[in-house]
Amino acid sequence: MTIRVAAVADIHLSEASRGTYRKRLDGIEHRADVLLVGGDLTRHGTVAEAQVVADEFRDLPIPAVFVLGNHDYHSNAEEEMAELLRAAGLIVLDDSAAAVLDGRLGIAGGKGFGGGFAGKCASEFGEPETKAFVRHTREIADRWRVALKGLETEHRVVLSHYAPIKETLEGEPPEIYPFLGSYLLAEAADAEGADLIIHGHAHRGxxxxxxxxxxxxxxxxxxxxxxxxxxxxxxxxxx
Amino acid sequence: MSSMNASDAPHYVAARVQRAIAEDARTNELGIKVDVRGNQIFLQGQVFEEEQRAHLTEVATEAAPGLTVHNEVTCVQVGEPGEEELL
Known part of the structure; x- marks a missing residue:
């Protein structure tokens, strides 16, 4: 039996969105078996905005799996945000994995990060700031490999905020590609195997x-x- | 000596406005294109709510006083889910 995956990212809910988003999800259980949301759930990453997200997605008739995005980190409340969403019955991945639909579908992933794409990317060399930037992405990719390895489901999907390839960035200025994603994310998925990678972040992509x-x-x-x-x-x- | 301050070159003004739009809590918009032509500023891109559009004009005007802001930003239109793609 096929699995129908609904996916969206960069929904950027604010306190003004309260009560307005949910209607877009009406009838989703007739169209899809699971919903994946690829980060940038909020505009400023505040707890108040997170509460709106939790309330708009609460009690959906199908499982909903989330990762956070860079906007969701802006107010340093990312952990509280994840807890609020989990308390509303939503699954939040943080470089981790979850199985849904009676173990038929595994989803692994997290926020991801930047660095650029093979041949045109930063390396762990030079100043500590540069090393830290690149290391952050490498460590994320390493954790995704572990998360994917642990999934023994029929299907695997990777859910990210940042982009794993540059093809889906086409439309964005090439100068900012290193801030939009990293090939290390794709490399992790290619090494471990997956059916599909979902991401967001690149509004003009x-x-x-x-x-x-x-x-x-x-x-x-x-x-x-x-x-x-x-x-x-x-x-x-x-x- | 030019009467114009070097930091007022259109290049820097555009960068200043773009940075203000990204960092100001009223906007926090990262994907807005800013072009300066003479004494005019053009903003292009997409936001999610009408109110955000108005804040863009406000923040851009404050970051570049004296210039005329043309806000060509549109609101994202969200349609029905559409048909599924078989992978």
């Missing part, structure tokens, strides 16, 4: 791309989609 290893990548940032969410059907055979 492109929906569809593929990793060097052949995994389909979808940029589901709301401005890219222009629709409430995308739906991807995973066929019977897994990765």
């Amino acid at each position: 492109t929906e569809k791309g593929v990793t060097p290893g052949g995994i389909r990548v979808r940029n589901v940032a709301l401005p890219v989609l222009g629709r409430a969410y995308a739906i991807y059907s995973l066929a019977e055979a897994g990765w």
